[in-house]
Amino acid sequence: MKAWVGFCGLLLTFNVCAAGGQSTSDMLKAIAFAGHQTDYSGVFVYQYGNHVETSRISHIVDANGEYEKLEGLDGPKREIIRHHGQVWCYRQNQMVQVESQQGKDKFPMLLPNQLSALSENYKVREMGTDRVAGHETRVLLFQPRDKLRYSRKIWVDKDTGLLLKSAVLNDKNQIVEQYAFTELKVGKDADRSWIASDEVKNLPGLGQMSADKAAPAVNSGWVVDELPAGFKKTTELIRPMHGNHAPVTQLVYSDGLSAISVFVEPVNAGDEDENEGLSSRGALNFYHKVVDNHVYHVVGEVPPITVIQVLNSIRYNGK
Amino acid sequence: MKHEISALMDGELFEDEADSLLGQIRRTPDAYSDWAIYHLIGDVLRQPDSIHRDLTARVSECLRNEATVLAPRSRALKQRARVFALSAAASLMGVGMVAWMTLQINPETSPQLAMQQSGMRPVNLQIQPAANDYLMAHQEFSPSNDMNGGASYIHTVTYSPEEKSQ
Numbered sequence: 001m002k003a004w005v006g007f008c009g010l011l012l013t014f015n016v017c018a019a020g021g022q023s024t025s026d027m028l029k030a031i032a033f034a035g036h037q038t039d040y041s042g043v044f045v046y047q048y049g050n051h052v053e054t055s056r057i058s059h060i061v062d063a064n065g066e067y068e069k070l071e072g073l074d075g076p077k078r079e080i081i082r083h084h085g086q087v088w089c090y091r092q093n094q095m096v097q098v099e100s101q102q103g104k105d106k107f108p109m110l111l112p113n114q115l116s117a118l119s120e121n122y123k124v125r126e127m128g129t130d131r132v133a134g135h136e137t138r139v140l141l142f143q144p145r146d147k148l149r150y151s152r153k154i155w156v157d158k159d160t161g162l163l164l165k166s167a168v169l170n171d172k173n174q175i176v177e178q179y180a181f182t183e184l185k186v187g188k189d190a191d192r193s194w195i196a197s198d199e200v201k202n203l204p205g206l207g208q209m210s211a212d213k214a215a216p217a218v219n220s221g222w223v224v225d226e227l228p229a230g231f232k233k234t235t236e237l238i239r240p241m242h243g244n245h246a247p248v249t250q251l252v253y254s255d256g257l258s259a260i261s262v263f264v265e266p267v268n269a270g271d272e273d274e275n276e277g278l279s280s281r282g283a284l285n286f287y288h289k290v291v292d293n294h295v296y297h298v299v300g301e302v303p304p305i306t307v308i309q310v311l312n313s314i315r316y317n318g319k
Numbered sequence: 320m321k322h323e324i325s326a327l328m329d330g331e332l333f334e335d336e337a338d339s340l341l342g343q344i345r346r347t348p349d350a351y352s353d354w355a356i357y358h359l360i361g362d363v364l365r366q367p368d369s370i371h372r373d374l375t376a377r378v379s380e381c382l383r384n385e386a387t388v389l390a391p392r393s394r395a396l397k398q399r400a401r402v403f404a405l406s407a408a409a410s411l412m413g414v415g416m417v418a419w420m421t422l423q424i425n426p427e428t429s430p431q432l433a434m435q436q437s438g439m440r441p442v443n444l445q446i447q448p449a450a451n452d453y454l455m456a457h458q459e460f461s462p463s464n465d466m467n468g469g470a471s472y473i474h475t476v477t478y479s480p481e482e483k484s485q
Binding site: 044046057087100101241278279281286301 | 444445452462465467468476478
């Protein structure tokens with residue numbers, strides 16, 4: 001109940017901010033809050049290049065926390081369920097728990113320093129109103145101050161504060177990827193039946209998460225010398241990875257809207273996968289390379305040039 | 320003049336100097352042949368697979384010296400058939416030539432070559448499903464989770480066109 005009152009307050013803030021052109025950080029906080037606290041279910045279309053697919057999403061909050069299910073409606077069966085910091089993914093005909101380092105739900109996740117970084121790195125512009133999936137939305141454009149990150153255009157539901165459509169644009173103003181709800185049910189209309197389903201009850205390891213499960217912060221000694229301006233380190237941890245023998249060091253940098261993850265691991269003996277190079281999936285760019293007996297992976301919602309620049313400036317600064 | 324041409328080829332002239340010198344080269348046949356010879360020398364020194372040499376003068380000279388055949392039209396039918404076959408072959412070769420040239424000047428070719436040379440792939444390559452664990456690990460900490468909620472996990476479950484065809 002308390003959260004709900006807080007949410008209404010934030011939503012009010014959102015509308016006031018939008019009207020008065022006040023701080024964008026409050027507006028984003030309201031959007032993040034809405035995304036975490038609202039019950040909703042719907043169908044959205046995701047598109048990048050000439051790839052288009054439809055997915056169903058459902059997000060329910062009850063006394064046990066947030067439940068969220070994302071399932072692909074076309075192509076091979078794909079599904080992700082998230083609950084209380086745990087993540088399951090459909091693999092080889094069953095739901096498998098994915099290594100997750102989050103610990104319990106952190107909320108709000110948008111950290112104050114990320115929010116202040118946002119206005120340093122992006123110009124925010126109001127682009128008027130539009131209708132998405134039958135809902136009135138307010139359109140905002142985040143334009144980066146350099147070419148090392150993408151522009152974002154978001155359509156925010158005026159009533160709920162939910163993000164109903166989002167587009168990522170490159171420096172030539174071409175759409176890199178976008179997704180848009182085509183159907184949305186909010187509040188008590190949202191589909192919540194699946195929470196009580198056998199699929200959820202039988203999730204392996206459900207609820208077996210201790211508070212100290214989250215990996216402790218570490219100082220691995222790895223540094224990136226040429227981060228784009230405004231990217232600040234938000235996380236550094238050492239984590240096990242599915243299919244890897246040795247733990248992997250992960251460093252996460254964020255400018256408030258996008259994040260770049262750097263993974264460093266020793267080269268596995270007999271690992272013949274030398275697929276060095278750049279690849280992409282929508283706005284995500286992925287670059288990996290073997291340097292001095294280490295494999296570097298860099299992934300982020302940033303242009304190819306940025307992941308390359310970051311990878312090429314990784315350095316070990318420890319003892 | 321020769322000295323200036325050499326400086327131009329080394330990129331040592333300012334833009335306006337280079338412009339006026341290029342104009343002079345175009346107007347003076349001697350300077351033009353110097354320009355061509357210097358490029359030839361440069362090409363030979365760099366040892367490329369093929370060397371550019373201006374053959375136009377020699378080819379037209381050969382054509383001028385070619386005797387015109389004024390033979391009587393005996394066995395006309397056979398000859399006509401042969402001419403037809405030859406011209407058909409020639410036009411096929413022509414088509415082949417044009418196709419080959421199109422391939423050569425396709426603008427996409429050069430960046431791709433450059434990418435290969437630096438051991439990098441073109442960006443239109445899709446992230447392989449094997450990398451999904453890294454994407455999942457990244458997604459956990461991305462601020463897009465807050466903005467887009469679970470929809471941002473679409474990156475980790477979207478399927479590649481290759482998977483679809485399997």
